[in-house]
Amino acid sequence: MRLRFAPSPTGYLHVGGARTALYNWLLARQSGGSFILRIEDTDLSRSTEEAIEAIMTDLRWLGLDWDEGPDAGGEHWPYRQTGRYALYHEAALRLLREGHAYRCFCSPEELKERREAALREGRNPMYDRRCRSIPEGEAQRLEEEGRPYALRFRVPEEGETAVRDLIRGEVVFRNREIEDFVLLRNDGTPTYNLAVVVDDIDMRITHVVRGDDHLSNTPKQLLIYHALGKEPPAFAHLPMIVGTDGKPLSKRHGDVAVGYYREAGFLPEAMINFLALLGWSLDDSTTIMDRETLVANFGLERVSSKPAVWDTDKLYWMNAQYIMAMDEEGLAEAIRPFLVREGLLAEGDEEGMERLRHAVPLIRERIKVLADAVPLLAFLFREVETAEDSREFLEGDENRAVLREAGKRLLELERFDAESIESALRAMVEGMGLKPRKAFQPIRVAVTGSKVSPPLFESMELLGRERCLQRIARALEGSERRGSRVR
RNA sequence: GGCGCAUUAGUCUAGUUGGCCUAGGACGCCGCCCUCUCAAGGCGGAGAUCGCGGGUUCGAAUCCCGCAUGCGCUACCA
Numbered sequence: 290m291r292l293r294f295a296p297s298p299t300g301y302l303h304v305g306g307a308r309t310a311l312y313n314w315l316l317a318r319q320s321g322g323s324f325i326l327r328i329e330d331t332d333l334s335r336s337t338e339e340a341i342e343a344i345m346t347d348l349r350w351l352g353l354d355w356d357e358g359p360d361a362g363g364e365h366w367p368y369r370q371t372g373r374y375a376l377y378h379e380a381a382l383r384l385l386r387e388g389h390a391y392r393c394f395c396s397p398e399e400l401k402e403r404r405e406a407a408l409r410e411g412r413n414p415m416y417d418r419r420c421r422s423i424p425e426g427e428a429q430r431l432e433e434e435g436r437p438y439a440l441r442f443r444v445p446e447e448g449e450t451a452v453r454d455l456i457r458g459e460v461v462f463r464n465r466e467i468e469d470f471v472l473l474r475n476d477g478t479p480t481y482n483l484a485v486v487v488d489d490i491d492m493r494i495t496h497v498v499r500g501d502d503h504l505s506n507t508p509k510q511l512l513i514y515h516a517l518g519k520e521p522p523a524f525a526h527l528p529m530i531v532g533t534d535g536k537p538l539s540k541r542h543g544d545v546a547v548g549y550y551r552e553a554g555f556l557p558e559a560m561i562n563f564l565a566l567l568g569w570s571l572d573d574s575t576t577i578m579d580r581e582t583l584v585a586n587f588g589l590e591r592v593s594s595k596p597a598v599w600d601t602d603k604l605y606w607m608n609a610q611y612i613m614a615m616d617e618e619g620l621a622e623a624i625r626p627f628l629v630r631e632g633l634l635a636e637g638d639e640e641g642m643e644r645l646r647h648a649v650p651l652i653r654e655r656i657k658v659l660a661d662a663v664p665l666l667a668f669l670f671r672e673v674e675t676a677e678d679s680r681e682f683l684e685g686d687e688n689r690a691v692l693r694e695a696g697k698r699l700l701e702l703e704r705f706d707a708e709s710i711e712s713a714l715r716a717m718v719e720g721m722g723l724k725p726r727k728a729f730q731p732i733r734v735a736v737t738g739s740k741v742s743p744p745l746f747e748s749m750e751l752l753g754r755e756r757c758l759q760r761i762a763r764a765l766e767g768s769e770r771r772g773s774r775v776r
Numbered sequence: 777g778g779c780g781c782a783u784u785a786g787u788c789u790a791g792u793u794g795g796c797c798u799a800g801g802a803c804g805c806c807g808c809c810c811u812c813u814c815a816a817g818g819c820g821g822a823g824a825u826c827g828c829g830g831g832u833u834c835g836a837a838u839c840c841c842g843c844a845u846g847c848g849c850u851a852c853c854a
Contacts, residue, residue, distance in 0.1 A: 466779050566788065
């Protein structure tokens with residue numbers, strides 16, 4: 290099997306495109322075939338180089354590697370339509386020569402006018418085929434005069450064109466409902482329908498797996514295949530991914546760019562798993578599946594035909610599952626750039642990295658995305674400032690007594706490890722007749738700066754006795770200062 | 777306006793040939809347990825008259841017809 294992902298480079302890769310790419314990739318890998326990246330940039334005004342780079346970056350991050358593409362080479366290089374005009378012209382010329390296409394001298398302006406008029410009057414806005422009947426001699430003469438023209442496909446007036454879709458079954462279109470669409474614009478550039486067919490033929494694509502929005506275009510493409518005497522590939526049209534309001538995905542629905550999820554600290558494996566399940570299922574109960582399982586089991590037969598809503602709740606959960614399954618070293622490495630980005634850890638700080646490695650087990654099940662590690666671990670990498678919503682735990686005589694006593698007991702400890710800290714503090718709590726819940730909170734706030742933190746005793750061990758005592762003393766001083774002022 | 781596609785709980789879905797579906801699983805939500813906070817984990821719960829209306833049948837989420845709603849295409853966009 291030879292499959293392709295053919296984005297138009299008009300922006301970043303969004304999750305719908307990522308899923309399309311994934312399904313194509315899965316089929317290619319499963320079959321031992323090829324996955325091809327092709328850039329559909331026939332719309333010069335909207336395509337950019339940055340977009341091409343961004344799309345490739347996102348695909349690589351997801352681990353969707355391609356065998357042929359703009360950067361990978363291959364016999365059809367450059368794998369972008371702007372570099373393959375000669376091919377399209379050749380095909381267009383042949384269609385013209387063999388009577389499957391004709392020159393249309395209507396200007397875009399008049400077409401637009403006629404269209405709007407038709408719509409206004411409730412008529413079918415289809416092209417009226419007026420240039421279709423211009424005799425060839427006449428048309429050639431007009432061409433020689435230098436009259437600009439577009440090339441249109443001569444759609445048969447009778448019969449029907451059936452799309453055999455691997456997901457939806459046979460979808461039939463009456464040819465009379467299909468308009469004489471443009472193949473070549475009057476500036477000589479090819480349109481999508483021509484370019485896509487020529488490329489898919491040339492690249493020997495066997496299966497076209499793409500979004501639902503192309504289903505209505507498929508009969509046109511089929512017509513071109515037939516006119517060219519070529520066997521069309523198999524088609525599969527995936528349901529769209531829509532927003533929570535059922536409308537097509539857009540920025541309005543929050544974050545739909547793959548890059549956003551990368552920067553928020555989602556793992557590519559979780560992304561892949563989640564995307565795969567958006568429209569496909571293995572069975573009635575399996576949700577967590579690694580890449581190998583997907584490659585082995587994916588199939589178009591189990592792709593749903595109903596649009597899926599982009600709702601990230603499950604993605605967060607799934608990402609947490611993948612995080613919990615990572616080993617400590619790997620997770621520490623994954624978190625590192627996020628700490629660096631926030632200025633908490635220097636690039637080559639080995640000592641800091643060691644602390645991170647020890648901290649990982651403490652936060653592993655407390656984070657859903659890698660970026661969540663930052664606020665949880667900040668206290669290990671810089672001095673704390675007590676969070677607004679946590680200050681109350683430092684105020685009052687009782688809390689001050691806890692801090693004072695804790696400082697004393699910790700100072701006396703022989704070994705400053707979690708176990709010793711815990712038993713010392715628990716003994717203290719008991720001696721003071723307090724509830725553990727109540728007594729540990731001020732210490733937590735003093736040491737970590739927040740009422741929410743990784744487990745206290747382990748955190749304290751990691752921080753070290755000296756810094757713990759410093760922070761407790763500092764918190765106590767501040768509290769006493771404020772306490773006496775009130776008095 | 778025309779043509780096409782879709783329609784199972786808030787969400788992702790199972791349900792392939794009609795009976796084993798008193799519609800299964802997962803996320804989310806609620807409650808309880810565990811507990812130094814937050815999580816994680818364990819247990820339990822609510823939530824779907826299978827878009828609506830007809831039919832076929834002993835029996836339909838599953839087959840047929842109509843309707844409604846949503847989306848797509850209808851571009852010298854892709």
